[in-house]
Amino acid sequence: MRDEVWHRPIVLSLEGTNAQPLSIRAKALVFTDPVSCRLLTLIERLAPSEAPVMIIGETGTGKELVARHIHQLSGRKGPFLAVNCGAINDQLAESELFGHEAGSFTGATGRREGWFEAAQGGTLFLDEIGDLPLHLQVKLLRVLQEREVVRIGSRKPIPVDVRFVAATNVDLDAAVNAGHFRRDLLYRINIAQVHLPPLRERPGDILPLANHFIKQYSKRMNIGTAHLTSDAREALLSYAWPGNIRELENVIHFALLVAETSEVRPEHLKVKGGWGAEKQPSRHWQEPLPNVVTSTEVRADPLADIARLLSIAFEQGQPDLFESFESLVVQEAFRYTRQNQVHSAALLGVTRNVMRTMLKRHGLLADGAEKGESKDDWRMVEG
CATH class of the missing domain: 1.10.10.60 (Homeodomain-like)
Known part of the structure; x- marks a missing residue:
C-alpha cells in the first residue's frame, strides 16, 4: 500500500471558478513526501470532529486546499465557504460576516445573511485571520462560543451550525503580545493545529506537483503532454521555492510556453539559483x-x-x-x-x-x- 501511495499520490486541486489564474493561492497539493503523508494522517484524524482547526503555513503552501479537504472528510452536508480576512472592507466586514437587516445603515436597502449563515451546516474558512480587526475579533469570539449570530440592526439571535477553520501565515502569539490579536480568541480557535510545511521542506512533493501542472497546462494549451528531462528534474529539486506551490505552477506554465518540443529542459525553467538559472x-x-x-x-x-x-x-x-x-x-x-x-x-x-x-x-x-x-x-x- 505504501508503494502505491508513492507512485500514485493523492492530489488535491482547485478546479473551475475556484482556480482563478491570478490568485496567489496554491491550486494543487499532493501527499507523496513522508512529511506530507504524516500531515494527511493528521488531517484525516481531525476532520470528523467538530473542533476548530488552525492551519499555519507560508503563502502558497495550500492552506485552503487543506481546509477544503477537512470539509470533504467531515461528512458535513452544507457548503464550504472561504473568506480572506485581509480582503474584506473594514467598513463592511461586520455585515459580510454576520449579515444585516434592511435600513440598518446607509446603503442597506435589503436584508442580507452573512457568511456564517450562508455556511449553515457546512464549513467556514477564514484565511489570514490575523488581519481581522480587533472589534470584529470580539464578535467572532461570541459567535463561536454561543453558536449564534445577530445581524446588524437586529436583536434576534440566529443559531448557526458551522465548522470553523482558520489559517494564518504569521505568528499569532507575537500578534497577541503586540496587542493586535485577542488572546481569548486565539485560545478558542487554536484547539487543533495543522502545520503545513513549505515546499522546500517536503521535496518529495515537488516532482509529483510539477507533473500534475505539466499535465494540466498541456491539456489547456492543447500541445500534448510534455515531460521533464533528468536535468530539469534536478533543477526543480535544487531550488528553494520561496513562493511555494504557486511559484512552481508559474515556472511550469512558463516552461511549457517557451519549450519548442515536448521536452522541458533546465533552460526553460525560470528559477533563480537552480540549475535553470542564468549562467x-x-x-x-x-x-x-x-x-x-x-x-x-x-x-x-x-x-x-x-x-x-x-x-x-x-x-x-x-x-x-x-x-x-x-x-x-x-x-x-x-x-x-x-x-x-x-x-x-x-x-x-x-x-x-x-x-x-x-x-x-x-x-x-x-x-x-x-x-x-x-x-x-x-x-x-x-x-
Whole structure:
C-alpha cells in the first residue's frame, strides 16, 4: 500500500471558478513526501470532529486546499465557504460576516445573511485571520462560543451550525503580545493545529506537483503532454521555492510556453539559483547598480536620475533587472521606514497585504521569526 501511495499520490486541486489564474493561492497539493503523508494522517484524524482547526503555513503552501479537504472528510452536508480576512472592507466586514437587516445603515436597502449563515451546516474558512480587526475579533469570539449570530440592526439571535477553520501565515502569539490579536480568541480557535510545511521542506512533493501542472497546462494549451528531462528534474529539486506551490505552477506554465518540443529542459525553467538559472551571476538586492549617485548628487527630479541609471543597466545587459529593481525599491522603503510595513506600504502607495507579499518574495520577511518585531507592526522581521 505504501508503494502505491508513492507512485500514485493523492492530489488535491482547485478546479473551475475556484482556480482563478491570478490568485496567489496554491491550486494543487499532493501527499507523496513522508512529511506530507504524516500531515494527511493528521488531517484525516481531525476532520470528523467538530473542533476548530488552525492551519499555519507560508503563502502558497495550500492552506485552503487543506481546509477544503477537512470539509470533504467531515461528512458535513452544507457548503464550504472561504473568506480572506485581509480582503474584506473594514467598513463592511461586520455585515459580510454576520449579515444585516434592511435600513440598518446607509446603503442597506435589503436584508442580507452573512457568511456564517450562508455556511449553515457546512464549513467556514477564514484565511489570514490575523488581519481581522480587533472589534470584529470580539464578535467572532461570541459567535463561536454561543453558536449564534445577530445581524446588524437586529436583536434576534440566529443559531448557526458551522465548522470553523482558520489559517494564518504569521505568528499569532507575537500578534497577541503586540496587542493586535485577542488572546481569548486565539485560545478558542487554536484547539487543533495543522502545520503545513513549505515546499522546500517536503521535496518529495515537488516532482509529483510539477507533473500534475505539466499535465494540466498541456491539456489547456492543447500541445500534448510534455515531460521533464533528468536535468530539469534536478533543477526543480535544487531550488528553494520561496513562493511555494504557486511559484512552481508559474515556472511550469512558463516552461511549457517557451519549450519548442515536448521536452522541458533546465533552460526553460525560470528559477533563480537552480540549475535553470542564468549562467551570469544575478545581482543581489543589496548590491547597487553601477554608477549610483549619492544623496549629495541627486538632482531636484530623482526619477530622472533613476531613468538614467536604468538606461546604463539596459546597455550593460544586467540579468534579472526587473526583479533586482523591485527588490531594491522594496528594501529601501522598508529601511527608510525603519522596518514598518504599514508605513512602507503608504510610502509606495500599495496596500499592507501587497507590501507584505513583496517583502516575503524578496526575502525580507520570515514567518514565525521573533527577531526585529516591533510594537507598530508585529509581522516584521529584519531582512
